[in-house]
Amino acid sequence: MSVDQSGFHDALLDAERPVPKGLTDGHGRPAGKRFDIYRNNVAVSLTEALELSFPCVRRLIGEENFKRVAGVFLRRHPPRTPMLMQYGADFPTFLEGFEPLSHLGYLPDVARLEQALRLSYHAADAAPADAEQLARIPPEALADTRMELAPAVRLVRSNWPVHAIWAFNMEDGPKPQPDAQDVLITRPALDPLMTVTGAGTAEFVAALINGETLGTAHQRTTGAAADFDLAPALSLLLGGSAISKIQPAGDISCNA
Amino acid sequence: MPDSSALFDQLPPAPGVGYKPQHFTAIIEDASPVEWLEIHAENYVGAGGRPLAQLRALAERFPISVHGVGLSIGGEGRLDPDHLARLAHLCDWLNPASFSEHLAWSTHDGHFLNDLLPLPYTNATLTRVADHIDELQRAIGRPMLLENPSSYLAFAESTWSETDFLDEVARRTGCGLLLDVNNVFVSATNLGLDARAYIDAFALERVGEIHLGGHDSDADDHGAPLLIDSHGRKVADPVWALLDHTLARSGPKPILIEWDANIPDWPVLAAEAARAGAALDVLAKVPA
Numbered sequence: 001m002s003v004d005q006s007g008f009h010d011a012l013l014d015a016e017r018p019v020p021k022g023l024t025d026g027h028g029r030p031a032g033k034r035f036d037i038y039r040n041n042v043a044v045s046l047t048e049a050l051e052l053s054f055p056c057v058r059r060l061i062g063e064e065n066f067k068r069v070a071g072v073f074l075r076r077h078p079p080r081t082p083m084l085m086q087y088g089a090d091f092p093t094f095l096e097g098f099e100p101l102s103h104l105g106y107l108p109d110v111a112r113l114e115q116a117l118r119l120s121y122h123a124a125d126a127a128p129a130d131a132e133q134l135a136r137i138p139p140e141a142l143a144d145t146r147m148e149l150a151p152a153v154r155l156v157r158s159n160w161p162v163h164a165i166w167a168f169n170m171e172d173g174p175k176p177q178p179d180a181q182d183v184l185i186t187r188p189a190l191d192p193l194m195t196v197t198g199a200g201t202a203e204f205v206a207a208l209i210n211g212e213t214l215g216t217a218h219q220r221t222t223g224a225a226a227d228f229d230l231a232p233a234l235s236l237l238l239g240g241s242a243i244s245k246i247q248p249a250g251d252i253s254c255n256a
Numbered sequence: 257m258p259d260s261s262a263l264f265d266q267l268p269p270a271p272g273v274g275y276k277p278q279h280f281t282a283i284i285e286d287a288s289p290v291e292w293l294e295i296h297a298e299n300y301v302g303a304g305g306r307p308l309a310q311l312r313a314l315a316e317r318f319p320i321s322v323h324g325v326g327l328s329i330g331g332e333g334r335l336d337p338d339h340l341a342r343l344a345h346l347c348d349w350l351n352p353a354s355f356s357e358h359l360a361w362s363t364h365d366g367h368f369l370n371d372l373l374p375l376p377y378t379n380a381t382l383t384r385v386a387d388h389i390d391e392l393q394r395a396i397g398r399p400m401l402l403e404n405p406s407s408y409l410a411f412a413e414s415t416w417s418e419t420d421f422l423d424e425v426a427r428r429t430g431c432g433l434l435l436d437v438n439n440v441f442v443s444a445t446n447l448g449l450d451a452r453a454y455i456d457a458f459a460l461e462r463v464g465e466i467h468l469g470g471h472d473s474d475a476d477d478h479g480a481p482l483l484i485d486s487h488g489r490k491v492a493d494p495v496w497a498l499l500d501h502t503l504a505r506s507g508p509k510p511i512l513i514e515w516d517a518n519i520p521d522w523p524v525l526a527a528e529a530a531r532a533g534a535a536l537d538v539l540a541k542v543p544a
Contacts (some may be wrong), residue, residue: 002413005332008373009364022412025476026447029410034446038408038485042370049370064382077371078367082326082339083300122302124308190306 013075034210040245049084054091054114061167069098071195085122088115106160113162113183116154120185120192123152128241137248143206144249145217147208152187155205163196186240195242200228201236264319264353267292267465269508269536271529272321274515279312282522283412288535290526294321294512319353321465322346326368329388340395347396354465356401356434359385359422361470376411385441388514389429401464403434406485407443419457426462433459436467437502439497442483451498460506468495468532469514488517490528503539511536
């Protein structure tokens with residue numbers, strides 16, 4: 001009797017299914033609970049991967065609840081790659097639709113923030129652009145200049161005080177106030193750094209991420225946030241080594 | 257800067273440990289008696305950041321063994337071409353002293369299950385495993401070492417012994433073998449085999465590396481002992497004895513201590529490595 005990997009796979013992820021026939025204890029007796037070692041290894045190791053990636057979600061709902069949620073998630077969304085550093089990309093959206101936790105409306109955004117931190121941590125290295133280069137661009141050419149942001153830069157925009165919730169739980173930060181928060185993640189050295197930005201700066205960074213010119217990004221931002229000030233937004237990005245390339249208008253190396 | 261590829265083209269017959277980032281500073285300060293390090297490939301195929309920065313720093317000082325835990329060499333489906341490319345890229349820039357993977361499967365139907373799952377030892381499995389190893393060795397441009405698994409159950413359909421199966425795969429593909437002595441002890445206990453007889457039947461001349469790790473104890477439905485390869489504690493005394501039995505036949509080999517769960521402080525891990533070093537020292541004093 002041969003055991004194919006389809007049947008093995010299905011029985012691993014569903015403890016209700018019987019242990020595949022043809023597996024023995026080495027003495028001809030059915031494998032029985034020996035098969036549970038593999039079931040357990042799969043569930044425990046994937047739960048641990050999620051615990052590592054979403055420590056704040058775990059803190060918020062408690063260790064036992066997290067294990068239960070992870071158990072449901074890992075069966076519905078098994079990893080699609082052996083790169084477990086990427087596992088859990090679907091977790092925030094899964095949490096949005098997970099009825100038993102629907103009273104914690106901020107939970108999906110906390111998961112998004114943790115996912116963004118992880119992606120930033122593993123993102124490619126990039127040498128920061130020279131700030132002096134920006135100063136040398138003639139004022140009339142600034143509007144048509146584009147900026148390439150470093151691969152480690154992430155922007156998480158939330159209707160919840162997502163950073164305050166994170167900091168309260170992970171770093172003894174003050175009690176969160178009920179404000180929407182946008183969080184810019186930069187990686188000036190090897191560790192991701194979070195900065196809560198005004199709505200204007202978030203709008204501006206979002207426009208740069210989309211590849212807009214400085215002029216268009218600025219225009220779009222001041223339309224959304226009248227008090228936006230360009231200079232501090234640019235120094236925040238430069239200080240976080242978040243700009244990897246400055247491409248003045250007419251620079252043919254620029255990929256528009 | 258020294259050319260690490262020229263300095264570290266093979267693992268020394270000395271103790272090594274599985275690298276954990278929390279030990280980085282201790283290792284840079286004084287790694288003795290550890291002479292080489294092993295990394296899990298899947299943790300170093302990201303695009304950049306701290307993991308790769310640390311690995312670059314370590315690779316300047318130590319021979320590095322890359323140990324894959326996710327390729328699913330025994331899988332019924334084809335090897336994941338994206339993952340093959342990642343492994344090839346890692347071997348390309350790092351030029352490790354060794355590359356190893358497992359006689360196991362872990363991916364089915366696009367789902368990666370993150371465990372080393374067992375295979376029936378049949379002619380069909382043999383052909384598939386050999387084809388996949390050929391494909392991997394072409395991709396990474398070097399021979400690999402194939403590791404014997406920890407077994408918790410057996411397949412009624414198997415027609416090969418594990419030792420003959422591994423030897424035949426190695427003969428067909430030109431790959432070497434990685435002998436995990438703890439896995440031998442675990443499998444032998446779980447399946448009622450003689451661990452020493454397994455070692456005696458193993459193609460020791462093909463072994464490029466030995467693994468040691470800790471295991472946990474449980475019992476099966478009939479109360480028979482069931483050992484679990486957990487890598488979460490010290491190597492058990494009978495496994496050290498089995499190492500001595502192995503070394504007496506194989507001669508000196510690179511020996512790795514694996515400790516992946518409940519990771520201890522560096523001195524505890526270094527002491528395990530020292531014990532492996534002592535086993536090698538004893539060997540050096542025995543007249544051939």
